[in-house]
Amino acid sequence: MKDNKGMTLIVKTVIKFLAPIVILFGVYIILHGHLTPGGGFPGGVVVASAFILLTLAYGTEVAEKKMKRSLAALLESTGALFFLILAVLGIFLGGWFFSNFLPKGEPxxxxxxxxIPLANIAIGLKVGGGIFAVFLALVIFRVAGEGGEEQK
Amino acid sequence: MNLLPLFIAIPLGTAFVIVLLGKMREIYSDILASIAALILAILPFILILSLDKGEVLVYSMGKWLPPQGINLVLDGLSRLMLIIINVVGFLAIVYSVSYMKKFTAKSKYYGLFMLMLTGMNGVVLTGDFFNLFVFAEIAAISSYALVAFGVEAEELEASFKYMVMGSIATILILFSIGLLYGLTGSLNMADVGRTIQGNGSTLLSFSMVLFLTGFGIKAAMIPFHAWLPDAHPSAPAPVSAMLSGVLIKALGVYALMRIFFNVFGFNLQLSWVFMILGLLSIFGGGLLALRQDDLKRLLAYSSISQMGFIILGLGCGNYWGILGALFHLLNHSSFKSLLFLNSGAVEYSVGTRKLDKMGGLSKVMPVTGATSTIASLSISGIPPFNGFWSKLFIIIGLVQANHFVLAVLAILASVLTLAYYLRMQRNTFFGKLKKELEKIKEAPLSMCFSMIVLAVVCVGLGIFFYPVMKVVLEPAVEVLQEGIKYSSLILGG
Incomplete structure (x- = not known):
């Protein structure tokens, strides 16, 4: 990354090593939601925060290459739909809305x-995509506002 | 039996599918939204046909029985609200097909609209306090975004004001739910109702005050009304119709009724509080509406005034008062939605909402003119339109409860309603047609369709008020009159 956008080299280098680990940690929290503290929501926030770190360190353009805004919105809607489909499948396979239809397995x-793990994954997608999309929307709004002032 | 969760699943699923398909041609999102709304509008009638009159349906989510699990409850009152929400919702969607053409991002509009429907259906179906809070937030947050949909400065300001007031209401409601949870250890409405019977405490009264204020803001009762005259006119017309016609009732009045009649139990003090708030709203809203120059703002103030009638009738607490209030709730959703759709058609064709810039529009916009006249006559309480019967029932209720002064005041307020609607009609649809307005065309077909259907509903409810009363309204009145027996109906024993 030779361009001058974003923060200093130190921050960029640290983030480069940190971001994958943060994503991995987020995925861990999502997948182990039914065993350890955490779950879909906190895990999703952690994953989104990795992308937010990338955006802060490298600027919007680079972060958009890793995760486009449309992709974030797509993930968000897919997560919500996936969650709803699980709930509706409960009607057909378990007899009640939201009822469990998979074997409970060994504790x-x-x-x-x-x-529950499937529901956590759905929530993780929804929250991760959603929070990153909200963040990008706010960043773009700020840039647009600054551009407006420059025109004056 | 499995129909109940569909009221939440269908609009929620449609919302996200529409957003996912947002890049495709507009016509697909039109079709998808209309079909989903049509199914939702038919479902409540299937429920009416398949259930006995007084039957209460309790649905446990995920087979977790109450009081531990979340349950959906369908009784007479929820059924009435479901009909109102989904029928008006369907007509608003059909209207939007043409009206929203001038806005970009129609798929996002439909997505938000469907989320709002999800929230309202959830609020009227749920039997759980926290669930009620979450669904109320879903409906409220999507409505904040819908109010700002035009993204002009005025709309953003209105939306921001609405959001601040709405958030205050939300905090109060959440705080109150927290207090109740602390006191009773349960979030299930029926369970909470059973636990708190007979133990009065200061904290309990405090939680009642918080609920009254929180849902009072949502219902836009005076003195909590300040957001409504900004928010409702700024939204696109079909959204105004939903907000004024349905949202303030589902989130505000319905929640007040459910909590105060079925959970806390109604008493004399509450009755006076309701009647005084109702009377304040009737006169405050009415007097403020008299002086408005903006068509939609006039309608918004009129909404406050008519909500006052509903609250007044509820406060009266006897059979006729509650019947009148619920009938007025049903009627108001029909004629106020119609009036907002009319104002949207006028804005669509003429391009202004200022009363002094219009006149004689009946000649060039016959459908809009005729339907608007029907709605105005209905809301002013002219026999044989529906508004007459509901106001009559409220006044009978007041007389039966020996509140003669209040009855006379209610009649006077009814005359006030007539006054500002006459003014509105004279300035927009009657009188001399202005030169520059002669080229105006009638609104497109889909907009006319919604307006005509609502006008037919207004006339139909007025003429066939007796069967409507027997089939839809009386089960709802029973629910409220049974009061705190609600908890034993839900939990059994």
Whole structure:
């Protein structure tokens, strides 16, 4: 990254090493939502914060290459739909809206707790995509506002 | 049995599918939204046909039984609200097909609209306090965005004001729910109702005050009304119709009714509080409406005034008062939505909302003119239109409860309503047609369709008020009159 956009070289280098780890941590929180503290929402926020760090360090253009705004919006809608489909599948497979239709499995194993891990993944997608999209929208709004002032 | 969650699942799913398909041609989102809204509008009638009159349906989400799990409750009152929300919602969507052409990002509009429907359906169906709060927030937040949909300075300001007031209401409601949870250890409405019976405490009264203020802001009762005259006129016309016709009732009045009649239990003090707030709203809204120059602003103030009638009738607390209030709630959703759709048609064709710049529009816009006259006559309480019957029932209720002064005041307020609607009609649709307005055309077909249907509903409710009363309204009145028996109906025993 030779361009002058974003913050100093130190910040950029640190973020370059940190961002993948933060994403990994977020994914861990999402996937282990039914075993450890956390779940879809906090995990999604952690994943989104990795992209927010990238945006802050490298500027919007570089971050947009990694994760486009349209992609974030797409992930958000898909997450919500996935969650709703799980709930509606409960009607057909379990007899009630939102009822569990998967085997409960062995406690404290990764593949357990019925459809809760799936629901956590859906929420993670929704929250991660949503928060990053909101952040980008705010950033773009600020830039547009500054541009307006320059014209004066 | 499995129909109940569909009221939440269908609009929620449609909202996200429409947003996902946003890049496709506009016509697809039109079709998708209309079909979803049509299904939603038909569902409540299926429920009426398939259930007995007084039957209460309790649906446990995910097979977790109440009081631990979240449950949906369908009784007479929820059924009435579901009909209002989804029928007006469908007509507003059909109207939007033409009206929203001048805005960009129609798919986002439909997405937000569907989310608002989700929220309102959820509020009237849920039997759980926290669930009610969440659904109320879904509906409220999407309505903030819809008010600002035009993104002009005036609209953003109105939306911001609405958002600040709405957030204050939300905080008060959440705080109150927290207090109740602390006192009873339960969030299920029926369970809370059973636990608090007979134990009065200061904290309990405090939580009632917080609920009254919070939902009072949502219902725009005077003195909590300040956001409404800005927010409702700034929104696009079909959204104004939804906000004034449905949202303030579902989020405000319905929640007040459910909480104060079914959970806390109605008593004499509450009755006076309701009647005084109602009377203030009737006269405050009415007098302020008299002096408005903006068509939609006049309608917004009139909404405050008519909500006052509903609250007054509820406060009266006897059979006729509650019947009148619920009937007025149903009627107001029909004629106020119609009036807002009319104002939208006028704005669409003429391009202004100022009363002094219009006149004689009936000649060039016959459908809009005729439907608007019907709506104005209905809201002013001219027999045989529907508004006459509901106001009559409220006044009968007041007389039966020996509140003769209030009854006379209600009649006077009714005359006040007639006064400002006559003024509005004279300035817009009657009188001499201005030279520059002669080239004006009638609104497009889909807009006319919604207006005609609502006008037919207004006339139909007036003429066939007896069957409507028996089938839809009386089960709802029963729910409110049974009061705190609600909890034993839900939980059994």
């Amino acid at each position: 404290l194993k990764l593949l357990s707790a019925g459809f």
